[in-house]
Amino acid sequence: MVTPMNTAAARDRLVDAAQDLFAAQGVGATSPRAVLAASGVGQGSLYHHFPTKHDLAVAAVGATVDDALARAFRTLDSGSPALERVIAYLERPRDALAGCRIGRHTADQAVMDDDGLRDVLTAYFVRLLAALTTIFRETGLPDDVARDRAHAALAIIQGGYVLARATQDPDALTAAVRGFVGLLDRHQ
Amino acid sequence: MVTPMNTAAARDRLVDAAQDLFAAQGVGATSPRAVLAASGVGQGSLYHHFPTKHDLAVAAVGATVDDALARAFRTLDSGSPALERVIAYLERPRDALAGCRIGRHTADQAVMDDDGLRDVLTAYFVRLLAALTTIFRETGLPDDVARDRAHAALAIIQGGYVLARATQDPDALTAAVRGFVGLLDRHQ
Numbered sequence: 489m490v491t492p493m494n495t496a497a498a499r500d501r502l503v504d505a506a507q508d509l510f511a512a513q514g515v516g517a518t519s520p521r522a523v524l525a526a527s528g529v530g531q532g533s534l535y536h537h538f539p540t541k542h543d544l545a546v547a548a549v550g551a552t553v554d555d556a557l558a559r560a561f562r563t564l565d566s567g568s569p570a571l572e573r574v575i576a577y578l579e580r581p582r583d584a585l586a587g588c589r590i591g592r593h594t595a596d597q598a599v600m601d602d603d604g605l606r607d608v609l610t611a612y613f614v615r616l617l618a619a620l621t622t623i624f625r626e627t628g629l630p631d632d633v634a635r636d637r638a639h640a641a642l643a644i645i646q647g648g649y650v651l652a653r654a655t656q657d658p659d660a661l662t663a664a665v666r667g668f669v670g671l672l673d674r675h676q
Numbered sequence: 677m678v679t680p681m682n683t684a685a686a687r688d689r690l691v692d693a694a695q696d697l698f699a700a701q702g703v704g705a706t707s708p709r710a711v712l713a714a715s716g717v718g719q720g721s722l723y724h725h726f727p728t729k730h731d732l733a734v735a736a737v738g739a740t741v742d743d744a745l746a747r748a749f750r751t752l753d754s755g756s757p758a759l760e761r762v763i764a765y766l767e768r769p770r771d772a773l774a775g776c777r778i779g780r781h782t783a784d785q786a787v788m789d790d791d792g793l794r795d796v797l798t799a800y801f802v803r804l805l806a807a808l809t810t811i812f813r814e815t816g817l818p819d820d821v822a823r824d825r826a827h828a829a830l831a832i833i834q835g836g837y838v839l840a841r842a843t844q845d846p847d848a849l850t851a852a853v854r855g856f857v858g859l860l861d862r863h864q
Binding site for chain 2: 606
């Protein structure tokens with residue numbers, strides 16, 4: 489017997505379960521039925537809150553993006569000097585072998601073919617790029633150089649995850665970060 | 677009617693079709709039946725050459741890795757000075773919006789859960805990392821710094837692909853490369 493629960497709690501459990509499954513195995517490879525089973529809520533709740541898989545995916549990936557942005561901005565908007573904030577963001581501990589819960593979706597054709605879902609990914613990276621560009625400008629760089637360097641910084645994280653997964657070596661991500669930070673540090 | 681063809685030609689067509697479909701939509705999301713249809717060979721050929729999807733995937737991803745390594749080493753082993761070889765490799769034109777035909781598989785749980793297939797990915801990145809580490813050592817860097825910088829260089833490419841896909845902006849990859857090369861250049 490599934491314990492009765494109020495509708496908001498059921499929605500939260502569905503979103504939580506979807507976030508974990510999508511992060512672990514991708515959106516395309518995850519059925520709403522699997523999310524339902526992992527959430528422990530009743531089938532009626534699923535169809536009530538999320539009539540289609542698209543609706544569930546937008547809610548779950550959107551929640552993951554919101555969480556990730558909140559965490560990123562705690563570091564990027566701290567009161568430290570500009571370059572220290574970037575380096576603190578780059579050096580933050582990450583579960584390298586799990587891959588990026590957001591970036592991995594760029595390889596999932598089910599996500600890329602869904603305009604509304606892809607927009608959620610786009611918004612995440614556009615916001616981080618804008619924030620990093622602003623910070624690099626604060627270090628005195630011209631706009632175009634700051635923008636390029638922001639792309640490089642974010643690519644280091646995303647690419648570091650790919651290398652760590654591919655080589656099954658969590659240090660591959662930290663090595664990429666060290667390599668990049670070493671170049672940044674000596675520059676300022 | 678499928679035109680009769682010799683067995684080696686049928687195998688090649690199966691591998692070619694699998695390489696394209698796996699690169700476009702991932703291994704997990706591609707059925708052997710779809711590869712068969714795209715290849716235009718008879719069903720008997722598929723099961724003769726590749727009794728399981730694992731066999732087909734190892735052959736196809738292995739062929740993609742061999743092609744990519746051959747192309748990379750034409751640049752990395754050229755007679756140019758060390759740093760120029762790395763920069764030429766980083767700046768090579770790439771189809772950013774298509775994503776990396778190899779790196780994308782790190783987000784495909786069907787690949788990551790298959791030891792033999794994952795070993796093919798690992799071998800690709802380990803070889804490139806070793807080559808880049810050697811080249812950075814040739815520029816006079818100590819071993820550990822050269823190794824970190826090799827990870828950063830490869831992460832820039834892989835992460836640049838992720839950013840380009842996520843933002844649907846092919847310039848995101850070239851911006852990441854410019855940002856990294858700008859740091860490298862002023863260093864030597």
